[in-house]
Amino acid sequence: MKKSFFKNYSLAEVKVREATSNDPWGPSSSILSEIAELTENVVLFTEIMAMLWKRMNDHGKNWRHVYKALIVLEYIIKKGSERVAQQCKENIFAINTLKDFRFVDDNGKDQGVNVREKSKHIVALLKNDTQLKSERSCVLKTNETSAQSSHGLGSDRKKNKTETGSSSSASPTSNGAYHIPTAGSRGTQVNQPTSTTSQQSTIAGVLHATHEPKSFNETPAASSSQQPVKVTSVVTSTPVMSSAFGPQIEMSENDFCMLKSIVSNYYDRHGCLIMLKVLFADLVRKHKLDSVTSTMDLLNALAASGDVSHDDITILYDTINLTGHLALQSEIRKQFQLFPDVKQRLVTRFTKYRQKIMQFGMGIGEQDVVKIDGYYNNPVMKYESSWKMVYDLEYRQIIKENKIKEFIALLNDLNLPWAAELLE
Known part of the structure; x- marks a missing residue:
């Protein structure tokens, strides 16, 4: 079982971590499809994107995290919610910086080349609205679409099962994942661990838009959020x-x-x-x-x-x-x-109201702030962040607990249903 399942991650976060693991094969078409569908939910969309940005910020020996995150990102740009492309355009600089990604493994192979090429491709796609629209239209018309790239992931995992063959191309395993043959292991297929899909998503009224992924070296936490933390065998002077x-x-x-x-x-x-x-x-x-x-x-x-x-x-x-x-x-x-x-x-x-306000501040994007600013302010305030806007609108009692339904209705009128959903 993957280490993600021992942590108290939501279902969406677990899916992303599984798809962007350090395993030497690409994410399966089924998990890519699941993640794309989850982006239609505004809360899960925020969790998915936050985890992807964190994965793309990895480096060194965790280069697979970065490369696979780009594979997932490209897929959901084409097949997920339109909000994915919108957020990526707003943060295109973060993707563009990966064009300089470098990592040379112990065998002297530049594993960063795949990251560099994939990031360039995604940036070019985001900058070409015509191509992006065409790609999304084609994907929606296709029943079976695999947007992943399955080259260059390498293999440093112990082989459990071998299958004789002469082809060097990536081949799907029984659950739709791809094994990536490498030099010295041509035709070798690695058993794919069965993924756990029964974990229930628990969203306790808060988006983790800045959620830091935990180290794999940390002691696994209790799997149930209803149980108190058990602290044992740790020497400290603090009772x-x-x-x-x-x-x-x-x-x-x-x-x-x-x-x-x-x-x-x-x-x-x-x-x-x-x-x-x-x-x-x-x-x-x-x-x-x-x-x-x-x-x-x-x-x-x-x-x-x-x-x-x-x-x-x-x-x-x-x-x-x-x-x-x-x-x-x-x-x-x-x-x-x-x-x-x-x-x-x-x-x-x-209070639950305050928790929803925090969800709202974390979940809305730059363009959402611009729309709300333009409606309430003339001249516009040009808020530096969503938090500046929320702080100001609360002070002016535009956002207020006993008037929140009016504000939600306004968000829907501004064609910001995902923002409204954060407060409902």
């Missing part, structure tokens, strides 16, 4: 208190100050202050939100109001969970080894 929602770290005032510093430095480094202002809008007074200039200011304001303290850091768990910055956990665990997996915990300190 843990149990709670109905998972373990609580018991820490001194000095430890608490250190934790605030780690959290503050991380979020400030990633430019998340305005997003955190939106998240804490129900807990910190507006005049205080306007005056804070760092995450530490926000954390101190929460401490002053009793929302966080050395003996109750629940709100920090919820903050990491809702903002999707799970990489922050790794930084915290360097100092506090028993810091729990926030995805194993229920969100308790933020």
Whole structure:
């Protein structure tokens, strides 16, 4: 069983990780088709794209992650939701940078050539609207379409089963995946592990648009999000208190100050202050939100109001969970080894409305912001980000819990049904 299944990933994230694994064969036509279909759901679309961008940001010996992510991306550009192509056009620079991708393996082979060629092809497709429209039309008319490229993935996996043959072309296995023959292993077929498809998707009211993929070297987490995290065989001076929602770290005032510093430095480094202002809008007074200039200011304001303290850091768990910055956990665990997996915990300190606002801020794109800005502002505000817009519209009470249905109706009138769905 693949390691993804031991993690608390959603079904969409698992599919993408399976399709972009380090296995020496290309993604199967069936899983590509499944991923393409999932992009029609706005929530799953966000999860899929976030995972693909993370995979494309990999490097070195994980070059297959990058190459396979491009294979998946090309497929869903052609056969998935139209939002895929729209987001790719908005972030075309990220794909274009891969034209310089380099990795030479131990045998001196340049494995980066496939990445470079695939990225150039996708960029050219995105820049040619006529060709893109034609490609999508052709794909939709074809019953069996394989948009994957199955060359250059190499093989460094132990062979379990051999089949004599002289052809060097990629051949499909029983489940539709492709084995990639390489020099020295021509005609050799590797058994494909049976993929698990029964995992249920659990979307706990939050999009992980910036979800960091976890290292394969991490200890597997419990598979059920309803079970408390079990922390065992880890030596640390920081004791843990149990709670109905998972373990609580018991820490001194000095430890608490250190934790605030780690959290503050991380979020400030990633430019998340305005997003955190939106998240804490129900807990910190507006005049205080306007005056804070760092995450530490926000954390101190929460401490002053009793929302966080050395003996109750629940709100920090919820903050990491809702903002999707799970990489922050790794930084915290360097100092506090028993810091729990926030995805194993229920969100308790933020209302369902606030959680939906966070979904909305993470899920809408640049063009969505432009449309909404143009409707409400004359002259337009030219918001720097979706968070700037949400913060402003909440302040003006355009976005408000008891008026949210009116705002949703407006989004539908602006032909932004995916944005409306995030708030429903």
